[in-house]
Amino acid sequence: MRIILLGAPGAGKGTQAQFIMEKYGIPQISTGDMLRAAIKAGSPMGLEAKKVMDAGQLVSDDIIIGLVKERIAQEDCQGGFLLDGFPRTIPQADAMTENGIDVDHVIEFDVPDEEIVKRMSGRRVHPGSGRVYHVVFNPPKVEGKDDVTGEELVIRADDEETTVRKRLAVYHEQTKPLVDYYSAAAARGANQYHKMDGTQPVDAVSEQIGKLLG
Ligand code: AP5
Numbered sequence: 001m002r003i004i005l006l007g008a009p010g011a012g013k014g015t016q017a018q019f020i021m022e023k024y025g026i027p028q029i030s031t032g033d034m035l036r037a038a039i040k041a042g043s044p045m046g047l048e049a050k051k052v053m054d055a056g057q058l059v060s061d062d063i064i065i066g067l068v069k070e071r072i073a074q075e076d077c078q079g080g081f082l083l084d085g086f087p088r089t090i091p092q093a094d095a096m097t098e099n100g101i102d103v104d105h106v107i108e109f110d111v112p113d114e115e116i117v118k119r120m121s122g123r124r125v126h127p128g129s130g131r132v133y134h135v136v137f138n139p140p141k142v143e144g145k146d147d148v149t150g151e152e153l154v155i156r157a158d159d160e161e162t163t164v165r166k167r168l169a170v171y172h173e174q175t176k177p178l179v180d181y182y183s184a185a186a187a188r189g190a191n192q193y194h195k196m197d198g199t200q201p202v203d204a205v206s207e208q209i210g211k212l213l214g
C-alpha cells in the first residue's frame with residue numbers, strides 16, 4: 001500500500017503516520033524528519049536546509065526529490081510506504097509520476113489555520129523517532145518524556161508563532177494546489193482521494209483512516 005498524507009503544517013500528518021505505520025507495517029517517509037536528521041548530523045546539506053526551514057520556507061525540489069528517490073529504492077519500501085510531507089509542490093508530484101511511482105491513497109487533513117497555531121504552541125517531539133505529542137491534546141504518559149524510550153521531548157525550532165504563520169502561507173501558496181492535482185488524478189482513477197476533517201480528536205481521525213484503508 002502506498003499512501004500520501006497531505007495537509008498544512010500541524011494538521012496531524014506525523015501523528016496519524018504513527019498510527020498507520022503501526023497498524024499496516026509500512027515505513028513512514030517524512031521529508032521533515034529526514035532533513036532534521038541531516039541537520040543533527042551536521043552534513044553540508046543539513047546546514048543549508050536549516051536556514052531555509054528556520055525561515056519557514058521550502059527546501060529546493062532537487063534536494064528533496066533526490067532524498068525521496070533514494071529512500072523509496074530501499075528494501076523496506078518495496079512492500080509500500082507512507083509519504084508524510086512529500087510531495088509539497090507540483091514539481092515534486094510530477095517527479096513521482098516521471099519516476100513511475102504511483103500511489104493508492106491520498107489522505108488530506110483539513111484544519112483551519114487558527115487551530116493550527118494553537119496546536120503548534122503545545123507540540124513536543126521525540127527527536128530520535130519523530131514521535132509527536134501535544135501538552136493538552138495528546139500528552140505523553142510522563143510529562144516531557146517520550147512514551148517508548150523515556151528520553152526528553154523537545155520543542156521544534158520552527159514552531160515559534162511567526163514561523164508557523166510563514167509556513168501556513170507557504171502551504172496555501174505552494175502545497176494546496178496538490179489538492180486539485182490529486183483530486184483530478186482520482187477522477188481519472190489514478191488514486192483514491194480522501195478528505196478528512198482533521199479537527200476531530202486524534203483517535204477519531206485514526207479510526208476513520210482505519211475504516212477507509214480497511
Ligand atoms: P515537516 O516536518 O514536514 O513539517 P510540516 O509539514 O510543516 O508539518 P508538521 O510536522 O509541522 O505537522 P504535522 O502535520 O506532521 O502535525 P503533527 O502530527 O506533528 O517539514 C518541516 C520543514 O522541512 C518545512 O517547513 C520545509 O522547510 C522542510 N520540508 C519538509 N518536507 C519538504 C518538502 N517535501 N519540500 C520542501 N521542503 C520540505 O501535529 C501537530 C501538533 O498537533 C502535535 O502537537 C500533535 O500532538 C497535535 N495534534 C495532531 N493531531 C491532532 C488532533 N486531531 N487534535 C488535536 N491535536 C492534534
Ligand code: ZN
Nearest residue numbers: 013014015032
Ligand atoms: Zn510532521
